[in-house]
Amino acid sequence: MKKCDSRKGEGMRKKAMLPRRPSRRIALVGGTVGVLLAAMAAAAIAASGPKPTGPANVTIGTKCGQSRPVGPKNRNSTTFRKMSKELQDIYHSYPDNILPSPWATTKIKAKPPWKIGYITIGVSNPYQNNVLTQLKKEFALAKAKGLVKGSLMTYIPPSLSASTGEGQISAIKNMIAQGANAIIVNPVDSVGEAATMEEAGKKYNVPIILADVPPAPNTRWSVSPWTQNQVEADAGTLGIISKKGGGEIIIVRGIPGNQNDVVLYNQKIADLKNCPNVKVATTLYGQWDGGTAKTVVSQYLAANPGKKIAGVLNDGGMAAGIIQAFESRGVSVPPVAMEQCYAGDLSWWLERIDSYETVAGCINGFQGGYVYFNTALRILSNKGPRYNVLSMPAVAIDTTNLKFYARPNVPLTSNDELPGPKTAWCDDKCLDKYFMKPGAAKK
Numbered sequence: 001m002k003k004c005d006s007r008k009g010e011g012m013r014k015k016a017m018l019p020r021r022p023s024r025r026i027a028l029v030g031g032t033v034g035v036l037l038a039a040m041a042a043a044a045i046a047a048s049g050p051k052p053t054g055p056a057n058v059t060i061g062t063k064c065g066q067s068r069p070v071g072p073k074n075r076n077s078t079t080f081r082k083m084s085k086e087l088q089d090i091y092h093s094y095p096d097n098i099l100p101s102p103w104a105t106t107k108i109k110a111k112p113p114w115k116i117g118y119i120t121i122g123v124s125n126p127y128q129n130n131v132l133t134q135l136k137k138e139f140a141l142a143k144a145k146g147l148v149k150g151s152l153m154t155y156i157p158p159s160l161s162a163s164t165g166e167g168q169i170s171a172i173k174n175m176i177a178q179g180a181n182a183i184i185v186n187p188v189d190s191v192g193e194a195a196t197m198e199e200a201g202k203k204y205n206v207p208i209i210l211a212d213v214p215p216a217p218n219t220r221w222s223v224s225p226w227t228q229n230q231v232e233a234d235a236g237t238l239g240i241i242s243k244k245g246g247g248e249i250i251i252v253r254g255i256p257g258n259q260n261d262v263v264l265y266n267q268k269i270a271d272l273k274n275c276p277n278v279k280v281a282t283t284l285y286g287q288w289d290g291g292t293a294k295t296v297v298s299q300y301l302a303a304n305p306g307k308k309i310a311g312v313l314n315d316g317g318m319a320a321g322i323i324q325a326f327e328s329r330g331v332s333v334p335p336v337a338m339e340q341c342y343a344g345d346l347s348w349w350l351e352r353i354d355s356y357e358t359v360a361g362c363i364n365g366f367q368g369g370y371v372y373f374n375t376a377l378r379i380l381s382n383k384g385p386r387y388n389v390l391s392m393p394a395v396a397i398d399t400t401n402l403k404f405y406a407r408p409n410v411p412l413t414s415n416d417e418l419p420g421p422k423t424a425w426c427d428d429k430c431l432d433k434y435f436m437k438p439g440a441a442k443k
Helices: 008-017 085-091 126-144 165-177 194-202 231-243 259-272 290-303 319-328 343-350 365-380 428-432
Strands: 116-119 153-155 182-185 208-210 222-228 247-253 278-285 311-314 360-362 389-393 395-397
Touching (some): 208 365, 247 259, 290 319, 311 319
Antiparallel strands (some): 360 395
């Protein structure tokens, strides 16, 4: 089975979300705070079966299995110092500045029912398709409550090559001219589009909600619900590897020079400092593609016969290809962190739940659509987002809750997303801590 084709979508998702900006570590924020998942409460499995655990509990520290802080850049600011300890731990993964959102004090003038738009890149993969599906469902639910009117306004080019920053800028302006009150955007170029997004909020009183993409540096008027879906798995898996005696690991990165990849890799190296008995044997580039990851790992194993590998970390979406590489060489699969996992990854793990241990950090498009839309509604309802980035830990999965999220008999090469309720990433209670006023939007 050709893994390369089946996982192209994830690589496209990551690459398309990345702003083009200079090669400096704080330029694009993709790093995440790790979690001590080995200590996840056993209560996740109740008598009636495993239950969803929601976003990960973030643990910052110097023990192996915890994650070292990499930010924020302005951690001495009043904005950061006034955060709760829980939020400070979460935002320690964000290397750029955390800024107070002007929407905390600037009121939305429009009254419900509102008009809401959605602008995204032209990529058809399960995540993108499921985000759109859920946005439409959330729109219908909000319409039944009198919160929105008409239909969800959309701008979705037919292909990635047809997706341009210029096209999205025009779409933002056109939607505002057509009366949009809020616009959810998955930007091609968040830096190039930043001025238009800032103008939308400051001049036209139309908030831009960035769909899991950090804002351009020092921009205030857009709001980004941003998932931490990488290093929860990294830190937790490092803890497992260390407890098993440590050893040498492989790191499979994304694309050379890509700033998201740089930040994710730097967080891994920071977390490794907590695990002195774990060393890096080699670093490979998998291009955020399962087929490529399988090839480069297979080549390394072939060139180093008999070398014991204690585990593998990757920059997201490549676990299946890595697993296949070990299996194809007849080598026992070590703990492979499942960053941005798929249904096939989890199904493979489920079949081995009594003998295999790792950690996954994931969300699906339905959960993304739920969070993006309800963030928009809360802003329109003048609930007041506290910050320009709403950093939300991803769903964390280990052996205590794997049975809830994993489906049996799914091929490892499947590009289906993980199952799970739409509220598993961040439900209403979770969203409350990111807003000045709690509660879901009401008419």
